[in-house]
Amino acid sequence: MKTTRQQQDETRRQIVASAVDMMTRQGFDGTTMKDIARAAGIGDATIYKYFPTKDRVVLGFVDEAVRGALADTLATPGLADYGLQEKLQRLTDALLERLLPDREFVAEVMALARRSPLSMLAEPLASRQALREAVTDFISAAEDSGEIEPCDFKGVASGLFGDYLAGVAAYWLADTSDEFAETTQLVDLSLGVLVTALRAGLVNRVLQLGGFVLRSQMARFMQHGSGLIGVLRMAKASLGDSAAAGRPRRPAPAPAPAEPAAKPARKTRTRKAAP
Incomplete structure (x- = not known):
């Protein structure tokens, strides 16, 4: 019962x-x-x-999508053996997979968010806090394993990840490439930049000084034609050079004797079939 x-x-x-x-x-x-x-x-x-209100019904859809994406991600076999970028990428993919069947409605949600941003953000969502906690756990695990340098702003980084996902969704809605290949490239590059910055120990300064700018400009910047992918390529290369020239990395822990569980192949986001 x-x-x-x-x-x-x-x-x-x-x-x-x-x-x-x-x-x-x-x-x-x-x-x-x-x-x-x-x-x-x-x-x-x-x-x-x-x-x-109707706004709250729309937020209910967002809440369900994020909750489902988190559940799908945390249920991924062998997730504990993933690197930080792979965990964040899996979470991003899981959300887009959840949104795909209702892509037309997601466009309505984005239009409403642009028209009434305050009403859409007035009520805290339970999924927002759950998302923050999951990303914080991912970063903490990467710190503990020696994958990245200690991050003093895990809370800020985790909070901004929700804004990042909104930006990715906006980019995905405008993506007309085959099987959303441009969105896949955007996610790969942007998360690569983030994790490279964390490895180089640069993200503390970036987040301290640029958090507000990132939050306020994300929606405008994450658009087709903004040159974002080219900027990300240059940023990743520059950060890679900084990491190589920077202070010595902490030694990685000794490998575990057992082979980690095999990671499933990344799902390809396919287009919704026309009715």
Whole structure:
């Protein structure tokens, strides 16, 4: 027998699923709370017990997508043996895989976020905190293994990763390349730059001085035609030179006697089939 909490969670998911379907067809402005309630099979007043506004229904979709991506990532076989870049890449891929079936609706979400950024950020999401904690754990594990230099700003870096994912999603929506190859290249390069900076011990200064700039300019910069991929290539090469010329790296721990679990091949993000 289902508990009250399970029933509530199922109702929330049904409301969100109904909203996604209707807003994809009718748009955000063309869909009312009454429309969503009736499509979800609940009373017109009942929906407000779960979501007070349409904005909150949209945030419910984002919350579910991030929660699912985190669960998929943490369930990856052999994840503990992944390097930091591979863990962050797996998490980014998992989110895009979750968003792919509802790509048209994600475009509606992005349009709403640009139009009403404050209303979209006013309510903290549980998934945002869970994301921050997971990324902090990934960075801490990389520190403990000697993969990167100690990072004094793990909390800042972890918080900014949510903004990074939003920027990647915006780039992905505009990506017309085959199987979103340009987005894959963007993720590979950008995470490579981050991890290289961490290895070189440079990210503490970067985050201390540039966190606000990164947060405020991310949405504009993560666009096709911005020259971002070229900038990232140069940044990665420059950071690689800095790391090679910098202070000696901490010695890596002795390898474990057993072979680590094989890492699954990266999934290719395929396009949604046309109806």
